[in-house]
Amino acid sequence: MKGGRRMTVTIERWGDNDLPLLERSNTPEMTAHLGGPETPEQLVERQARYLRLWETGEARMFRIEVDGVPVGGIGYWKVEHDGVPAWETGWNVEPEWQGRGIAREALRLVIRRIVDDGTRTLLVAYPGVDNPGSNALCRGAGFEHRGSDTMPWRGGELTFNTWMLDMSPLDLEGREPDMEETFRGPGLDVTRWSPFYLPHWASRATTEARWSIGDAGLELRIDGDTPPWPPAIDGELRVSHLQTGQFSGPVGSGIGQHRFRDGLTVREEQPEQRLWLAHHGVMDVRLAAIRHPDAMVAFWPVGFEDRPENCGELCIAEIFGAELDDDGGWVGVGVKPHHDPRLRADFEKIRVDGDLTRFHDYAVEWSPERMRFFIDGRWVKTVAQSINYPVQLMLDVYEFPRADGTRDTAALPHVLRVRRVRTFPPG
The missing domain is CATH 2.60.120.200 (Jelly Rolls)
Known part of the structure; x- marks a missing residue:
């Protein structure tokens, strides 16, 4: 709710004019769990990558909008998890919009798109262990915690949790009802x-x-x-x-x-x-x-x-x-x-x-x-x-x-x- 009115959260395809949204998310506060801000050149490359990977079908990146106002980003991209084809997801919401369930609704919309796509039935997320909001969001969306690990990241190390959401269809093959x-x-x-x-x-x-x-x-x-x-x-x-x-x-x-x-x-x-x-x-x-x-x-x-x-x-x-x-x-x-x-x-x-x-x-x-x-x-x-x-x-x-x-x-x-x-x- 904002100003006593129910907000409408939507996700819209990432576009040519969305570099300013990346720039707004590139602050020390917004990147504290990701190793810090990127350079302006890295942001330009990221913007181009978002557009390119959509065209090749390797990723789907979206603006998160509240009543038509851009407030963050979310997406999913092709990965393999333990040898299994999967989608990985990640998101961000600008600080003044956090705590209102916007990321939760955006993730729900992404999950529905992945289900409708039907090409992969496993969704994974790897939030930092020190990011309580994103870990709680995974848990609340039905992801299962499958451990943690550490990897090199932006000149340092990132310790992250592994969350998995199994979206495979119901399989009753060979099973008999009692x-x-x-x-x-x-x-x-x-x-x-x-x-x-x-x-x-x-x-x-x-x-x-x-x-x-x-x-x-x-x-x-x-x-x-x-x-x-x-x-x-x-x-x-x-x-x-x-x-x-x-x-x-x-x-x-x-x-x-x-x-x-x-x-x-x-x-x-x-x-x-x-x-x-x-x-x-x-x-x-x-x-x-x-x-x-x-x-x-x-x-x-x-x-x-x-x-x-x-x-x-x-x-x-x-x-x-x-x-x-x-x-x-x-x-x-x-x-x-x-x-x-x-x-x-x-x-x-x-x-x-x-x-x-x-x-x-x-x-x-x-x-x-x-x-x-x-x-x-x-x-x-x-x-x-x-x-x-x-x-x-x-x-x-x-x-x-x-x-x-x-x-x-x-x-x-x-x-x-x-x-x-x-x-x-x-x-």
Whole structure:
């Protein structure tokens, strides 16, 4: 934010007139982690190299702009890392613009371009060990730290960290699921699915899903007469939902799964159910979203929560109907800690081209060290932290209340279509 207004960060191709931007970045302050300023002759050569390497396809250099104002630079260029073709990236932001998330957004834009390019799936960065900002930026973008080293640099030595971001596609070749649900019917498999949405905070009577199973798989539905799930604590929100586990404490206690706000108490004690829990490996779903401003669909496994801190969420797909358009839409992926103090929020909305009301695949590859998220098999995000306890699967369609209290009854039912859910053991 600048002056109370949201800034728009863009990256633009480095041009013939961008030598002054290099000159502004060539101060002792800006080059403190790079061995100091370059000479004017070296800057002219660098400017020419940026332009030349773009033409040869060896590098892509960009101006970072905020609301059209140049504030720094970022780019990526071809390297080999341990014999593997890779891109290397680096960046700078002028001092008066630092601390506002500009480099983070510019790096996110670069990563999206590299994914779209598709020619190399490994991105590396080598910030100096004494550069806390750049190292934190790598960590926050999902890079994994792979050690440090020292090399000669500008007449001295540079000790740097090695950060790697694996953007390779999801590879399930030769792997068999340990559980697979294709919703072939004739009814819902109650050994896997409980058709109630957090019933301990309300009741089974008000939280039971509306569903059907046909040739296309599962349909989770919000109808005209679907009641709000718990009006006393969540207003007019309507939900149709399946989950694969259930845990709660006794009536009157605050012990229960998914404590989405403070002060919740159990209203209807539920039997413990461990129907289909996962712990590391791959989870994927094939579903079709709903294009309507009142609707949202989601697949978000959450901690079984038999201990209060075991409540983190792996958000594999969260799609708001208001964020779909004729060309595509936004899909939320990442990690939400809820009440798990060991996790930090790392959630991002990814732009996806195409009709998201058709079936698409959404997946996570989950290890003890990291979580890699995919859409239609294509890498979209890495979170360099992990949830290290069992999670239960959650499938949802929501209808959000309008401010004026009306409902678009002509658009009902809102239907989430799901063709398949799978889990794979660690590979």
